[in-house]
Amino acid sequence: MDLQLEGKRALVTGGSRGIGKAVARALVAEGARVAIASRTAATVEAAAAELGAVGIVVDTTDDASVQAMVATAVAELGGVDILVNSAAPPASDGPVLAASRTPDDAVRAQVETKVLGYLRCARAVAPLMTAQGWGRIVNISGLNARSSASLVGSVRNVAVAAMTSALAAELGPQGVNVTVVHPGMTATERTPRLVAERAAAQGVDEAEVERAMGATTTVGRMITGDEVAAVVTFLASPRSVAINGDAIAAGGGQPGVTYY
Template sequence: MDLGLSGRTALVTGGSRGIGMAVARRFLREGAAVVICARDAGRLAQASARLIEETGGSVEAVPADVSHEGALDAVVERATERFGGVHILVNNAGRTSGSDPESFDAVDERLIVRDFEEKHLGYLRAARAVRPYMQSQGWGRIVNVTGMAARLAGPISAGARNAAVVHLTRSMAFALGRSGVTVNAVSPGITATERLDDLLGLDAQRRGVSPVQARADMEAQTALGKVVSTDEVADAIVFLCSELASGITGEHLAVSAGRGQGVHY
């Protein structure tokens, strides 16, 4: 199936590992050029080398902290110098929740501020940085990676930042839609990234069970009885960036193996 992405340029924030790296790899295999950014320059360089080796595609790696104002402008400038513009933005940078206490009594207010600076404002700044290029082209795709905490009571900071990103997504869709730009959000469920074992260990320690039991309990919360892979999340994101998804905008898609029994309509 041709997704119509050959010759496009995609910018993936948080692209040095996990979901971001899987998204970058999928774009490259579809014939797109990719710009990846992340805070850790060493890890970013390793990811870039690995992606080029695996796909033979064109990759530009730019160290950047999306929580810093102006950082994304520099990334977009580099992308334009190398590839002539940006057609696709995948906002993926942000901490993985689960390692910091986020209950009503325990959440640190500084964590909430950091989360909004990094994710909500970071995504907004990135979208504003690419907007002129997408509008001048009359075509663009933006996908904001959020999280299932937006639908679950409990994790105060993660829930608030993710719900805010869903609202931002819908607002951006109306702001940019008449320019040929679609904007959607994807919420991964529990995903088999490099950090999953660490998070399972923390959960097991808190609840006094084994990591094996902690994973089994997580999987039991899903309709498919499993955690999702980074490739499964990447496939959904890349589809939303394709020509085949031209009629989809302002929507929020969960890729979670059917986590939870709530009904959302």
């Protein structure tokens, strides 16, 4: 299937590593012109050179920085047709805190970075997309939206899903579809370190840790960043017009759960 992405102009935040980088790679492969953005200049420049993308330094907690990012993307690409919001720390970073002992700052930091950061970026590109009558915004959230295991993870991801629905209702009639993708635990370049750390902490071998991670899915293994990126790339394309405001799970299936 031709995803009709040739020549489309895409901006991927958090695009220097992990799922964001995998999405940027997939979009480039489909013929899109891509700008990636992240906090660290050296990291984003290296990733941009590797991918054949434009690299932009941004702090999505700062609205002025977001506005400057979009202005640079427009200057380099000629416009923005697609925004993929992926600039947020993975849920697996740091310990999971008990809900009753979760401090304000733990929640506040995630809302500032993931929820408001995504909103700032969407707010900055929405006028460009509505003016041209077409666009796609894909928000990378996570399956903690469907779990109570982590209060912080649940709050931020549910909020992203709610924001997605509100933006989709507003922008959809103007040709801009907005969707949210919920990855689960995803295999990226950071996974070997995570596996090693868990194996050392639990006193088991790394193969056992990998089996345990795979058991959290109905396909029996972790989904890779490239596999999540394939879903995101479709949603970023003109072919996805029938999907707006919805949440798409891309975590390999949750055992024992039915969603409808």
